[in-house]
Amino acid sequence: MQRRDLNYLDEMGFEYYQLTQPQKVSSHSPHYFSSPENCKLLFVSINAPNGSTLVMFDKVMNSMGLTTEMSLHLLPCDLNRVDLSRIEWIWFAGCSPNFDVGCKLLQTPVLEDIEGNNAQRRALWQQICSYQS
Numbered sequence: 001m002q003r004r005d006l007n008y009l010d011e012m013g014f015e016y017y018q019l020t021q022p023q024k025v026s027s028h029s030p031h032y033f034s035s036p037e038n039c040k041l042l043f044v045s046i047n048a049p050n051g052s053t054l055v056m057f058d059k060v061m062n063s064m065g066l067t068t069e070m071s072l073h074l075l076p077c078d079l080n081r082v083d084l085s086r087i088e089w090i091w092f093a094g095c096s097p098n099f100d101v102g103c104k105l106l107q108t109p110v111l112e113d114i115e116g117n118n119a120q121r122r123a124l125w126q127q128i129c130s131y132q133s
Contacts, residue, residue: 034083041071042082045093045110048073053111064089064128104131 035042041061043049049057058068066089074082076095084090090101094110106127114120 033081035072035087037086038070039072039087040066041089041091042079042084042087043071043073043091043093044076044079044095045073045091046075046095047093047110047112049111053115056115057111060124060128063125 041064043057047053054068057071061068061071076092079090079097080099084101084103087103089104089106090097091106091108093108094113096107097105106124108114108124108127109120114124
């Protein structure tokens with residue numbers, strides 16, 4: 001479920017629960033999906049890039065030789081439902097991986113904390129460069 005939808009439920013006073021181990025419920029069948037054909041980077045974060053953070057996200061993607069259209073935003077709880085076989089990069093912003101992702105990995109604070117923070121931007125750049133050898 002997208003963060004926007006969760007906010008709507010919260011505003012309406014509904015509580016939202018998500019199964020952390022759906023395999024233990026016999027009647028639950030998880031929905032797995034594959035990423036789009038051109039998707040090379042999964043952006044895993046509570047917040048999708050928008051406004052000024054989208055501009056910064058686009059610049060980072062361009063520095064990696066990718067375009068924004070080659071990325072897919074996921075909430076952390078949805079990562080285990082995606083086929084990772086074609087994914088080259090996974091960028092965790094404000095969260096951490098809970099399993100070995102098996103591809104190039106970036107870990108940063110949320111985009112809002114990186115924007116305008118030279119030390120955080122430099123740390124992100126160093127992570128990207130570590131894969132370019």
